[in-house]
Amino acid sequence: MKENDTNRKKITAALSAVAAYIKSGEEMAAMQGPPAEAPPAPEKPAPMPSLWGVGGRQDIMQMRNLMQMKAFHVKRG
Secondary structure, eight states, rough: OHHHHHHHHHHHHHHHHHHHHHHHHHHHHHHOOOOOOOOOOOOOOOOOOOOHHHHHHHHHHHHHHHHHHHHHHOOOO
């Protein structure tokens, strides 16, 4: 029975210590006030697309289109 009371007292002490710690942290945060907002970052203009990259992608898409047309082309005759 004593062991049960001792464990209960230890648990109660630990819980009250945690509650006091949380409360002190909340009080400290309340005294500091709301966090200051950072100024908005200036927007950077979008980079211009590289003409070589655009041309390469167009070539790849055209080749894929030609391959698909050849793959699905059915000879009738």
